Amino acid sequence: MKTILIPGGNSGIGRQAARTLLAEGNRVVIVGRDPRKGEAALASFGAAAERASFLAADLSTHDGVRDAAGRILDEHESLDALVHTTGVLTMQESRTADGLHPFFAVNYLSRYHLTQLLLPALRRSERPVVLMMTAAIPPTATDFARFPEYPAFNFSRDRKPVQLGNHHYAAHLTHTEPGLAAGVINAGAVKTDIMRSAPWYMRAGAKLLGPVLFDSVETAAHNVIEATRRDDWHSPLYWGKPGHFDQHTPIALDTTTTQRLMDTSRTLTDA
Numbered sequence: 060m061k062t063i064l065i066p067g068g069n070s071g072i073g074r075q076a077a078r079t080l081l082a083e084g085n086r087v088v089i090v091g092r093d094p095r096k097g098e099a100a101l102a103s104f105g106a107a108a109e110r111a112s113f114l115a116a117d118l119s120t121h122d123g124v125r126d127a128a129g130r131i132l133d134e135h136e137s138l139d140a141l142v143h144t145t146g147v148l149t150m151q152e153s154r155t156a157d158g159l160h161p162f163f164a165v166n167y168l169s170r171y172h173l174t175q176l177l178l179p180a181l182r183r184s185e186r187p188v189v190l191m192m193t194a195a196i197p198p199t200a201t202d203f204a205r206f207p208e209y210p211a212f213n214f215s216r217d218r219k220p221v222q223l224g225n226h227h228y229a230a231h232l233t234h235t236e237p238g239l240a241a242g243v244i245n246a247g248a249v250k251t252d253i254m255r256s257a258p259w260y261m262r263a264g265a266k267l268l269g270p271v272l273f274d275s276v277e278t279a280a281h282n283v284i285e286a287t288r289r290d291d292w293h294s295p296l297y298w299g300k301p302g303h304f305d306q307h308t309p310i311a312l313d314t315t316t317t318q319r320l321m322d323t324s325r326t327l328t329d330a
């Protein structure tokens with residue numbers, strides 16, 4: 060039985076992954092902001108919910124991440140997998156209490172920060188796994204000049220470098236944590252709560268084209284589930300095609316850039 064932590068597991072793709080991994084006999088902790096969604100998710104797991112728990116946390120701030128990590132470490136000495144499926148799709152200019160854009164804070168920095176704080180528990184597992192879900196962002200070079208402030212946030216320009224931080228972190232973890240497997244997984248396009256803060260034209264497009272073009276939540280969760288349950292892959296990897304675990308790309312990025320991003324992330328979070 061593995062102990063699997065799924066930030067974002069109270070909703071959408073993370074909840075689907077939680078359901079399947081619980082059905083296979085694992086212990087799962089789901090994390091999200093909304094306690095009602097947390098309780099509803101637990102209720103939807105049926106009898107397997109006795110091996111599940113929900114932790115309410117806002118991971119958009121440094122304090123929120125620290126508080127969540129403290130509570131998780133109090134309850135769990137060892138973690139076998141950490142599956143980051145938290146995400147927001149917010150395009151407006153706004154700032155968290157730490158002065159960061161929420162898209163950067165949630166979709167990249169909270170993953171770095173929470174993982175760093177939970178490394179002591181992950182190191183106690185035989186083969187710890189860290190997975191990070193993004194949009195379709197293949198591991199290629201990009202311009203990180205605006206990292207981490209992203210002043211006057213522009214979604215079309217900034218979405219790629221923000222999310223590519225996850226790939227750099229997966230590479231960093233692979234090279235610094237012996238035995239730990241890390242990867243990034245494309246969610247694809249799926250009808251979930253992610254669209255709630257999207258502009259009207261995106262929501263209208265999704266409503267119109269979703270039934271034809273979107274993946275099912277089961278397909279979107281497939282690679283997460285496989286990467287968590289299997290130990291025959293060697294990180295760092297990027298899975299770009301939902302539902303196709305055997306199709307992946309090695310994450311091979313410029314190591315100087317990785318070092319710079321990790322140094323900045325460490326300075327920001329002190330972790």
Ligand SMILES: NC(=O)c1ccc[n+]([C@@H]2O[C@H](COP(=O)([O-])OP(=O)(O)OC[C@H]3O[C@@H](n4cnc5c(N)ncnc54)[C@H](OP(=O)(O)O)[C@@H]3O)[C@@H](O)[C@H]2O)c1
Nearest residue numbers: 067070071072091092093118145146246248249251252253
């Ligand atoms: N669905 C798509 O088409 C699509 C496309 C590209 C990328 N993705 C990525 O796929 C992943 C899964 O998303 P999804 O589609 O399953 O969407 P979802 O149903 O909206 O799930 C997102 C999860 O993130 C949590 N979350 C958001 N902000 C948070 C915060 N500040 N603190 C703690 N938790 C927070 C949400 O919790 P609450 O609901 O309680 O706030 C929810 O559990 C995300 O990383 C998303 O960016 C999805």
